[in-house]
Amino acid sequence: MGRAMKAARLYRIGVELSLDHVEIPDVGVEDVLVKIRASGICHSDLNYRNGLSPVGKLPIILGHEIAGVVSEVGDKVKDLKEGDRVCIHYILSCGNCIFCSTGRENLCEQYQMIGKNVDGGFAEYITVPARNALKLPEKIPFEQGAIIGCAVSTAFHALRRGKVSAGDTVAIYGVGGVGVHAVQLAAKIFGAEKVIAVDISDEKLKTATKVGATEVVNASKEDPLERINEITEGKLASVVFEFIGARKTIEKAINCVGKGGRMVMVGIGSEDVRLSPYKIIIGREMEIVGVNDHLKSEMAQLIKLVSSGKIDLSDSITHRLPLEDVNHGIEILENKIGNPLRIVIVQ
Numbered sequence: 001m002g003r004a005m006k007a008a009r010l011y012r013i014g015v016e017l018s019l020d021h022v023e024i025p026d027v028g029v030e031d032v033l034v035k036i037r038a039s040g041i042c043h044s045d046l047n048y049r050n051g052l053s054p055v056g057k058l059p060i061i062l063g064h065e066i067a068g069v070v071s072e073v074g075d076k077v078k079d080l081k082e083g084d085r086v087c088i089h090y091i092l093s094c095g096n097c098i099f100c101s102t103g104r105e106n107l108c109e110q111y112q113m114i115g116k117n118v119d120g121g122f123a124e125y126i127t128v129p130a131r132n133a134l135k136l137p138e139k140i141p142f143e144q145g146a147i148i149g150c151a152v153s154t155a156f157h158a159l160r161r162g163k164v165s166a167g168d169t170v171a172i173y174g175v176g177g178v179g180v181h182a183v184q185l186a187a188k189i190f191g192a193e194k195v196i197a198v199d200i201s202d203e204k205l206k207t208a209t210k211v212g213a214t215e216v217v218n219a220s221k222e223d224p225l226e227r228i229n230e231i232t233e234g235k236l237a238s239v240v241f242e243f244i245g246a247r248k249t250i251e252k253a254i255n256c257v258g259k260g261g262r263m264v265m266v267g268i269g270s271e272d273v274r275l276s277p278y279k280i281i282i283g284r285e286m287e288i289v290g291v292n293d294h295l296k297s298e299m300a301q302l303i304k305l306v307s308s309g310k311i312d313l314s315d316s317i318t319h320r321l322p323l324e325d326v327n328h329g330i331e332i333l334e335n336k337i338g339n340p341l342r343i344v345i346v347q
Contacts (some may be wrong), residue, residue: 113293316342
């Protein structure tokens, strides 16, 4: 074995990750080797470990929210150098298909995802194409740079897909690691007039209020539809976002969409959903919008917004753990121990 590093790998669906010593990946002529300083644990990592969403190979290093320092560059790399601070865009795209050429690389015909199809960020190093690394200003901590790569950018992409604009009433179901950023972005960047956060955790709803929610609804204590109907004087919401992926919450959330509004589906779940096309969709001229990942261009915008102070991520990360404790971090997220928003592996 050549140069070795520590990495947490998934060998079998449903079991803990194994902390191994593996070779540091080679660097191609258009690649960079990144010394990982922070990697976030996303709910998608639970889906991969549990088999809800299949991975591309086994064993595999999970983890797709990544930030660190460039430690080696390929011979043809011009825009990055050793020592640059970077965060990683996890979508590996061809750059040539119709989707890539129109700025929608998240739908690339040859799509692959770091941490799902190829080895990811629960390791000491990662090699990625140089075009997947975005420079990270000194004022943005590595752990915040890491979560820009999914928890923040997915929320941003969802709001763009939902066409949120000034004066809208937005309802957000699920204010965990992604939804809480949707709350802040809707209020501070997209100009929504009302931002209604719905969850069953008072602690998360408290954080949602801190970052911009104008109203909060604890769905374990009151009916969200009745409360949103009351808040909007019967008009309901212009745009509703569902970040949980459970059949029950999707069916409840879609009832909160007002006439001519949009239902934006982000959360991933295993259950099918049954809807009445006429009563729910056609009669209201409702749009149903799907959200898949995000775009590199959106990450670049978010780096500027965080760097300028227009977005504050200081409350986003609730747990910081070493690589050796990655399984404990996954347990915290899966069992909702201590009301986690984002758990980040720091090195």
